Amino acid sequence: MTDLNSSSSRRRFLALGGATAAGSLAGCFGLFSDDNNQIGVSLSDFRGSGPLVESRDQPGGTSIQDLPALEGELTVYLGGGEGGLYVDLLDLLEQAYEGFTVNHRVEGSSSLATTIIEESEAGASQADVFMSVDAGSLGAVANAGATQSLPSEALDAVPGSFQDGDGRWVGFAGRARAIPYNTDRLSPSDLPDSVHDFPDTAALEGTMGWAPTYGAFQSFITAMRLNRSDDVARSWLNSMQNHGITEYDNEFAVSNSAANGELAAGFANHYYSLRVQSARQNAPLDLHFTEGDAGALVNVSGLEILNGTNNAELAGNFVRHVLSSEAQEFFATRTFAYPMISGVQPVGGLPRIDDLNPPDIDLTELADVEGTVDLMQDVGVL
Amino acid sequence: MGASDRLERIREGANVADRDADEPTVLALVVLAISLLLLSPIAWVLIEASEMPTGRLVELVVSGTTTTVTVNTFVLVSAVTAASILIGVPLALLTVQTDLPFKRFWTVTAALPLVVPSYIGAFAFVSAFGPRGELADLLAPLGIESIPTIYGLHGTVLVLTLFTYPYVFLTTRASLISFDGRAVEAARTLNASRFQAFKRVTLPQILPGIAAGALLVALYTLSDFGTPAIMRYDVFTRMIFVEEQARNLDAAAVLSLLLLVLAMAILAVESRIGASRDGAYVASGDHRAGEIQLGYWKLPAMGFCALIAALCLALPIGILGLWLVRSAGAAPAGFVFEAQHVTNSVMLAAGAAALCVVVALPIAYLSARGDGTLSSLPERVSYVGYAVPGVVIGLSLIYLALRFVPFLYQSLFVLVFAYVVRFLPQAVGTTESSILQVDPSYIEAARSLGYGPITSFRKVVLPLVAPGIAAGAALVFLTTMKELPATLMLRPIGFETIVTYIWLVRGAAYQGQAAVPALILVGVSGLSMLVILRQEG
Numbered sequence: 044m045t046d047l048n049s050s051s052s053r054r055r056f057l058a059l060g061g062a063t064a065a066g067s068l069a070g071c072f073g074l075f076s077d078d079n080n081q082i083g084v085s086l087s088d089f090r091g092s093g094p095l096v097e098s099r100d101q102p103g104g105t106s107i108q109d110l111p112a113l114e115g116e117l118t119v120y121l122g123g124g125e126g127g128l129y130v131d132l133l134d135l136l137e138q139a140y141e142g143f144t145v146n147h148r149v150e151g152s153s154s155l156a157t158t159i160i161e162e163s164e165a166g167a168s169q170a171d172v173f174m175s176v177d178a179g180s181l182g183a184v185a186n187a188g189a190t191q192s193l194p195s196e197a198l199d200a201v202p203g204s205f206q207d208g209d210g211r212w213v214g215f216a217g218r219a220r221a222i223p224y225n226t227d228r229l230s231p232s233d234l235p236d237s238v239h240d241f242p243d244t245a246a247l248e249g250t251m252g253w254a255p256t257y258g259a260f261q262s263f264i265t266a267m268r269l270n271r272s273d274d275v276a277r278s279w280l281n282s283m284q285n286h287g288i289t290e291y292d293n294e295f296a297v298s299n300s301a302a303n304g305e306l307a308a309g310f311a312n313h314y315y316s317l318r319v320q321s322a323r324q325n326a327p328l329d330l331h332f333t334e335g336d337a338g339a340l341v342n343v344s345g346l347e348i349l350n351g352t353n354n355a356e357l358a359g360n361f362v363r364h365v366l367s368s369e370a371q372e373f374f375a376t377r378t379f380a381y382p383m384i385s386g387v388q389p390v391g392g393l394p395r396i397d398d399l400n401p402p403d404i405d406l407t408e409l410a411d412v413e414g415t416v417d418l419m420q421d422v423g424v425l
Numbered sequence: 426m427g428a429s430d431r432l433e434r435i436r437e438g439a440n441v442a443d444r445d446a447d448e449p450t451v452l453a454l455v456v457l458a459i460s461l462l463l464l465s466p467i468a469w470v471l472i473e474a475s476e477m478p479t480g481r482l483v484e485l486v487v488s489g490t491t492t493t494v495t496v497n498t499f500v501l502v503s504a505v506t507a508a509s510i511l512i513g514v515p516l517a518l519l520t521v522q523t524d525l526p527f528k529r530f531w532t533v534t535a536a537l538p539l540v541v542p543s544y545i546g547a548f549a550f551v552s553a554f555g556p557r558g559e560l561a562d563l564l565a566p567l568g569i570e571s572i573p574t575i576y577g578l579h580g581t582v583l584v585l586t587l588f589t590y591p592y593v594f595l596t597t598r599a600s601l602i603s604f605d606g607r608a609v610e611a612a613r614t615l616n617a618s619r620f621q622a623f624k625r626v627t628l629p630q631i632l633p634g635i636a637a638g639a640l641l642v643a644l645y646t647l648s649d650f651g652t653p654a655i656m657r658y659d660v661f662t663r664m665i666f667v668e669e670q671a672r673n674l675d676a677a678a679v680l681s682l683l684l685l686v687l688a689m690a691i692l693a694v695e696s697r698i699g700a701s702r703d704g705a706y707v708a709s710g711d712h713r714a715g716e717i718q719l720g721y722w723k724l725p726a727m728g729f730c731a732l733i734a735a736l737c738l739a740l741p742i743g744i745l746g747l748w749l750v751r752s753a754g755a756a757p758a759g760f761v762f763e764a765q766h767v768t769n770s771v772m773l774a775a776g777a778a779a780l781c782v783v784v785a786l787p788i789a790y791l792s793a794r795g796d797g798t799l800s801s802l803p804e805r806v807s808y809v810g811y812a813v814p815g816v817v818i819g820l821s822l823i824y825l826a827l828r829f830v831p832f833l834y835q836s837l838f839v840l841v842f843a844y845v846v847r848f849l850p851q852a853v854g855t856t857e858s859s860i861l862q863v864d865p866s867y868i869e870a871a872r873s874l875g876y877g878p879i880t881s882f883r884k885v886v887l888p889l890v891a892p893g894i895a896a897g898a899a900l901v902f903l904t905t906m907k908e909l910p911a912t913l914m915l916r917p918i919g920f921e922t923i924v925t926y927i928w929l930v931r932g933a934a935y936q937g938q939a940a941v942p943a944l945i946l947v948g949v950s951g952l953s954m955l956v957i958l959r960q961e962g
Contacts, residue, residue: 127933153670165827416671
């Protein structure tokens with residue numbers, strides 16, 4: 044992946060502050076117009092609204108219209124606090140097909156992975172599909188032998204770096220690690236391009252925040268271990284602590300605190316800042332991305348089909364729906380995630396996923412949270 | 426023949442009942458079976474912990490982090506317990522023994538904070554007193570740039586104390602109400618000062634009550650995860666949570682065992698205070714000590730009550746109101762709050778309360794009436810689950826249900842069982858203290874009249890202990906309403922409650938959506954608190 048000259052636009056993308064927006068939902072079209080027993084759901088139902096959803100192009104990729112209808116009952120374990128937003132997508136698909144019902148259960152990704160592994164070991168799987176906001180928990184379930192293979196149509200639609208090497212899970216929405224910072228307190232030139240330079244940057248001393256108990260942060264440290272080494276991760280954590288850093292219990296709080304000036308900058312997934320920006324349009328908040336290191340990790344929300352299912356065909360068809368142009372538009376405009384198919388753009392001025400420069404690692408290996416937690420405890424971060 | 430003579434003769438006849446030696450055995454067997462069930466979640470903890478290689482185990486137990494969280498947890502539990510006694514006992518004395526104006530009102534406001542989940546209290550305090558919080562915003566125009574941080578040990582102690590001291594208040598109040606005031610009057614006629622009379626007569630009598638409340642506070646503090654996490658103070662529960670999230674279940678189990686050791690230590694301390702049951706067995710509360718005239722202490726006393734009520738009730742409810750007003754627009758479809766959430770919560774809480782009452786009775790009866798340590802052992806055992814974090818109970822019951830009762834996995838039975846394991850001691854405590862207040866000779870009298878053991882219990886003891894049972898049920902009800910981690914892990918697919926809804930919207934950072942359900946939660950639980958206070962008269 045090459046980095047382009049887009050750093051200024053990349054850094055400024057959140058500054059579309061007062062942009063009016065909303066009314067620009069052009070391109071609504073009715074789905075299923077030529078189908079008889081299906082309820083119409085249009086692209087505008089999938090699309091979000093608000094200042095960050097500028098007038099957008101018609102999404103490319105495979106439309107739901109071109110997929111086989113969903114029919115039957117599917118049980119989905121939904122990992123992660125943003126489950127509420129993903130539930131909306133399940134609701135939309137239920138609306139689209141009269142004969143389709145989803146039972147879901149929302150919990151933390153990691154807890155659900157543990158539950159799935161326990162169920163699988165006891166031979167009493169309850170769910171057909173695991174949707175998770177973290178590749179690490181998908182990897183853990185896959186490594187426990189609790190998954191079935193995914194349909195090739197689904198795997199083909201997504202770049203190889205955002206799916207499991209053995210095709211056991213596939214990403215459906217990207218989440219980039221980023222540095223949210225307060226534009227009143229810092230200028231873009233204050234922020235280094237390597238995450239490893241942060242502890243040595245005087246402007247950031249004693250004024251950054253992180254959320255070390257948060258799964259996404261631990262994945263970031265796991266990525267640093269994979270990309271460099273345990274020792275590098277250890278010394279980075281140590282020097283960040285010596286540099287002075289405040290602890291939060293989640294990354295929305297980190298982003299929010301950067302927006303209100305309590306922090307100058309922090310470590311968080313990119314979409315939390317967009318969420319803050321979406322609620323408070325004039326917040327002096329922007330995002331910075333590092334280059335080619337764990338600081339620019341792109342983790343994924345992904346899904347896998349569980350081996351206890353006797354619904355594999357429906358589950359496979361469901362996976363293809365989640366990767367349809369409409370569903371991808373949903374993730375881009377409602378959860379501010381990176382779409383996984385090339386035909387759909389990220390929101391606002393977010394750099395394209397190809398313009399990011401993430402570290403070259405196998406996301407399935409993010410499952411080694413255990414080693415990361417040991418290391419973090421060792422240096423006293425946890 | 427006067428009524429008292431008749432009673433006397435019945436009492437003499439009561440000795441006959443002694444020959445039914447097998448009936449305590451049956452009771453003991455029932456209680457033993459219950460105790461084993463209650464301890465079953467510990468089986469998982471032991472199995473998981475035993476899977477850790479000895480080398481790693483030793484490393485974990487002696488690691489710096491483990492030492493730090495042990496010290497932190499010890500400091501936190503001691504501070505919260507002490508502070509709860511300092512707030513709960515004076516409030517109980519004021520509302521029972523003095524001429525405090527609007528006594529009923531202050532009784533209600535002093536008890537109500539128990540209905541506010543401590544994690545919501547913690548959010549409210551961070552929202553109000555955190556950096557860039559409401560207070561900071563208020564003071565900013567006055568040129569005050571920053572306020573002392575709310576985060577850390579002091580903030581954690583403050584929040585946990587404010588939302589758990591009612592345990593001490595309620596148990597102290599109950600023993601004050603039931604205790605015979607003539608003793609104090611006697612002491613006063615013997616020229617003891619008011620303070621001396623309190624120290625030498627009142628205090629020994631109400632000490633078991635205070636200790637019972639303090640035990641609940643201490644064990645709650647030990648097992649609470651949310652508040653220390655939000656207030657950024659490292660304790661055992663956070664370490665267990667981190668290990669669970671990293672799927673290090675063996676480490677989570679080992680840490681849980683260490684936590685249990687701390688719980689046993691607390692139980693042992695309480696046993697030494699609570700053991701002198703002489704103070705607990707008292708006649709009825711017909712003879713209350715004469716009211717203490719507050720005089721010019723009236724205003725400061727009311728100020729104290731008002732301050733506590735403002736911090737514990739007005740502040741969180743006000744902050745929830747603010748969230749409500751500020752939440753913009755409609756919720757995403759996945760976030761629609763439904764009446765079904767409330768019904769589900771109430772149904773679960775009522776089920777847990779009913780089952781706890783049934784299970785608590787034999788345990789409490791054996792403990793109150795039995796002789797020696799062995800008979801009160803099951804009562805002690807019932808506290809173990811209360812000290813274990815909900816997440817550990819959740820993991821354990823997933824494991825056990827899948828292996829031993831797969832047909833019950835993800836059913837409401839397992840969930841209600843989890844609540845019984847967690848909250849039973851609240852029912853056992855209140856039931857036991859009311860059984861202690863029933864003169865044992867009454868039941869012997871009934872037996873001598875030819876009633877069977879069950880019938881005489883039902884006809885004689887039950888009506889007298891009903892208020893205590895109702896209070897226990899209400900306590901279980903409102904703590905079940907608030908419980909999050911076990912509910913999240915064990916609820917059936919598609920079954921959502923008020924707190925799982927709050928968890929969902931808060932996790933997605935839509936806190937405005939949490940205001941209405943949180944207010945409903947406080948409202949419904951508040952109603953059950955009124956039941957407790959009504960029973961106490």
